[in-house]
Amino acid sequence: MAETLEDLNIMLEDLGNASKRVGLKMNMDKTKIMLNAHVAPAPVNVGNITLEVVDHYVYLGQTIQLGKSNFEKEISRRIQLGWAAFGKLRHIFASEIPQCLKTKVFDQCVLPVMTYGSETWSLTMGLLKRLKVTQRAMERAMLGISLLDRIRNDEIRRRTKSTDIARRIASLKWQWAGHIARRTDGRWSGKVLEWRPRTGRRSVGRPPTRWTDDLVKVAGSRWMRTAQDRSLWRSLGEAYAQQWASLG
Structure with missing residues (x-):
């Protein structure tokens, strides 16, 4: 990361030269500028070689994008990957094995694909509703029913007993937030939470949802201090997960 393109150019040149000295070579097809x-x-x-300038790219398995709605592309990608994983296992979901085994395969093989990296997401109702709609469609496919059957969502969940994707995401984020707050090794993950951007006029419109906004609603503005008490943090985590699981 650099504050000017000139600095970035120097850094990349230095990296390229240092790589050559030890017999390595930068992959220019995977090196992008944002x-x-x-x-x-x-x-x-x-x-x-002139590097490509992009507005988003996949880094460490997650779509990185700057600006507002910066998780929209990642959610769409997670849904697509989730359906791909579901498709590979469709022969299991369409088989005559007990539903409990189908649910176990779904929870262990499909849900992790859809929730990968969710600890870093700024959660909104819109994003989680998209994921919940996708999960309900997959559950209907497992049960062999369609929307025309007009079966209520709570009845579908009662039959599948699958883990609610919103609850899973909320639990993962809550655990990760507590882990970061309790770190004492000075790593950058904790420092990023305390960082304040450069001063200036705020952009027009509603401010984007921040990663900590939903944590503050449950644990208060001093949530990092609250997280030091593991038992208290775990008890608050149940309320936090329930508020997202109760979405439509």
């Missing part, structure tokens, strides 16, 4: 609103776009070259 800029925020404070930097004017301009070509960035490493050697005689």
Whole structure:
């Protein structure tokens, strides 16, 4: 990361030269440039190759994007990957094995794909509703029923007994938040939570949802201090997970 493209260019050149000295080579097809609103776009070259400027890219298995609604693409990607995992196991879900075994396969093989990296998401009702709609569609496919059968969602869940995806995501995020708050090794993950952006005029419109907003609603503005008490944090976590699981 750099504050100017000139600095970034120097850093990349240094990385390329250092790589060559130990027999390594940068993969230019996987090296991309992403800029925020404070930097004017301009070509960035490493050697005689101009790097591609993108507005999003997949890094460590998760779509990275700047600006508002920066998790929309990742949610869409998670849904797509979830259906791909479901499709590979469709022969199991369409078989005559007991429903409890189908649910176990679903919870252990499909839900983890759809919730990967969810600890870092800024949760909103819109995002989680999209995931819940997808899960209900998969549960109907497991049961061999359709929307035309007009079976209520709570009855479908009673039959499948699958883990609610919103509850799973909320639980993962709550556990991760407590883990970060209790760290004492000075790693950057804790420092990022306390970082305040540069001063300036706020953009027009409703401010984007921040990662900590939903945590503050349950644990208060001093949630990092509350997280030091593990038993208290676990008890609050149940209320936190329930508020998201109760969505439509």
